[in-house]
Amino acid sequence: MSVVSRRSSILVPIKNIERELICPICKELFTHPLILPCQHSVCHKCVKELLLLNHEDSFSTDAGSESSLPGSPRSRVPSPSMERLDRLVRSGSISVPGWRRGSVTPRITTFPCPGCEHDIDLGERGISMLFRNFTLESIVERYRQAARAAVAIMCNMCKPPVQEATKSCMDCKASYCNECFKLFHPWGTPKAQHEYVGPTTNFRPKVLMCPEHEMEKVNMYCEVCRRPVCHLCKLGGSHANHKVTSMSSAYKILKEKLSKSIHYLISKEDQVRTQISELEVLINQTADNGALAERQANEHFERLFGILQEKKADMLRCIEQSKTRRLEGLRGQVDEYQGMLENSGLVGYAQEVLKETDQSCFVQTAKQLHIRIQKATESLRTFHPAADPTFDEFALMFPKRRAC
Incomplete structure (x- = not known):
């Protein structure tokens, strides 16, 4: 039995993982997300807005009035990464192959990732080299369905009055009520063999295809580039000299690592609560002792006010x-550990990723997610308060007064 199935009683509801499903550029739920080389995901439309800046937006000094108009790409995406991209374009530090002064649509292939701010170079093929994150796309769709549970998916084939759909065909990419499904998928015909699922609006491809060799399925995992590849990539493509492993092996290893990390994070919930309580006690002690130190400093400097007034002000400022x-x-630290308690979104997202049965889709999503969960668990292994609540270094020492 897997770790996640053993912990099924504490599965995180999908409605709690919304912040994991928000595009860092448009701040909305992902739409056709693409996986960047740094493993972060961005909406397809947002990448296009970054890459296809027009001449007036990027190079004209008179573009300020246009960028402020409602509906312009900048007004829809007022993110720091977009502003940084504009600065890079104007300074000349960004690569803009194929652009010449006066061209209308410069083709930018390098831009800062909005997630980690590392420069991303897509090369000559641009967006076509990026994998579509089908696993994330499926989770977003499951989230949308959970959020609109009261709104039914309607049959695409019914004549009025339209009936509620009972199943969706992944081959036809349409939803049907029972009667329409029987009508359009009659027994004894090839359509009767189509794959169907419960009502959905997410019709993703059945297999993950290589973006470089479009007709080839990915069946290996490059350990150097940390991405799925096809056999042509390994034989003579950009991954020819890289170490690759089978997709099933990468799937097994990453799924086991991700499951163990989730289990560890969940199992430490009580420890996190205890450490938050300790930190709250330390905060109270620090505040009380700080106030006491201030009062003592005031008493000492009142006795020496005439000659030490300047030192009094210095010490109070230091305290x-x-x-x-x-x-x-x-x-x-409290915020950090409180954030661990709120990691239900990250945990829930990871648990949704673990539901992915397509090995290729799982592997392309799981690596970065595993790194994030590892970072979330690092501070649990060694707990040290960020500050000492005592203020002994500010105590004043006075020599004993001699008898007259």
């Missing part, structure tokens, strides 16, 4: 800065 820094550190 305040130290208290602020420590409280910020400790509160930041």
Whole structure:
């Protein structure tokens, strides 16, 4: 029995994973997401908006008025990555092959990833070299269906009045009620062998195809580039000298790693709560001791006010800065560990990825997700408060007064 099935009682509802399904550019649910070389996903339309900036937006100094108009690409996507891209284009540090001054649509193939800000170079083939993230697309569709559970998917073939669909054909890419399905898929015909599922609007291809060799199925995994490849890529393509493994082996290894990481993250929930409680106690102690240190400093400097007034102000400032820094550190830890409790979205997303049965689709999604979950678990292994609640270094020492 798998780790996830053993923990089925704590599966995260799909409605809790929305923040994992938001495109970092348009801030909306992914639409036809593409996987960038850095393993982050971006909507197809958003990548096109980054790559197909027109001449007026990118190179004219008079483009300010147009970019502010409603409906323009910039007004729809007011993201830092877009602004950074504009700066790179204007400065000349971004590669714009095939563009010459005066051309209307410069073909940009290098742009900053909105997720990690690393420069992405798509080469001459541009978007066509990117895999479509079918696993993420399916999870988004499941989320949409969960969000609109009260809204039925209607039959695409009914004459009015239209009936509610009961199944969808993945080959015809259409939804049918029972009567229409029997009518359009009669027994004894090739259509009777079509694959059908429950009502859906997500008609993804049955297999993952290589974007470089469009007619070839991917059946291997390149360990150097961390992406699925076909046999032609290995024989004479860009992955000829790379180490590759079978898709089934990569699927098994990544699924096991992802399952173990999810199990670890879930199993540490009580530990996270305990550590948050400890941090809250430390915050109270730090605040109280900081206030006490301020009062003591005031008492000492009142006695020496005439000659040490300047030093008094310096020390109070240091205490305040130290208290602020420590409280910020400790509160930041609380936020960090609170975020672990809120990792239900990440965990739920990972659990949805584990439902992917297509090995190619799973492998292309699971690697980056496994890295994210590993980072989420690192701070659980070694717990150290960010600050010491004591302020002993600010205590003033006075020599004993001699008898008269």
